[in-house]
Amino acid sequence: MSAETFSERLPQNVPGKFYVTEQCLDCDLCREIAPSVFRRDGEMGVSYIYRQPGTEEELAATIEAMDGCPCEAISSDGDEFDWSVLRDAVLPAWLRGEASKPPCEYCAAREVVKRPWWRFW
Numbered sequence: 420m421s422a423e424t425f426s427e428r429l430p431q432n433v434p435g436k437f438y439v440t441e442q443c444l445d446c447d448l449c450r451e452i453a454p455s456v457f458r459r460d461g462e463m464g465v466s467y468i469y470r471q472p473g474t475e476e477e478l479a480a481t482i483e484a485m486d487g488c489p490c491e492a493i494s495s496d497g498d499e500f501d502w503s504v505l506r507d508a509v510l511p512a513w514l515r516g517e518a519s520k521p522p523c524e525y526c527a528a529r530e531v532v533k534r535p536w537w538r539f540w
């Protein structure tokens with residue numbers, strides 16, 4: 420990933436290695452795989468890192484969630500950047516209420532339909 424991806428991180432994430440970006444489409448996969456790491460922001464309709472993985476099991480589950488995320492919305496380079504920058508400065512327009520939430524670029528390019536993760540047929 421890149422600094423550009425880091426700048427798209429959701430403000431709800433706790434600082435650390437893993438973070439979720441605005442590409443999240445709220446499919447629930449990560450929360451099912453690693454419920455102690457991911458939480459849902461119901462108001463925004465996104466997942467975020469509630470707690471950085473602290474055990475080998477949580478780390479493995481988080482990596483599994485990152486690999487399985489259909490929108491590639493989970494990144495693992497958060498320890499390479501400065502989290503002290505004001506989060507408001509990186510809020511995308513849709514999170515500031517100035518635009519509607521954009522569609523997931525990955526899914527839009529592949530015409531993936533939003534549905535629960537257990538229904539891929």
Ligand code: SF4
Nearest residue numbers: 443444446447449488
């Ligand atoms: S798996 Fe990806 S798209 Fe689905 S809720 Fe988690 S971060 Fe969002």
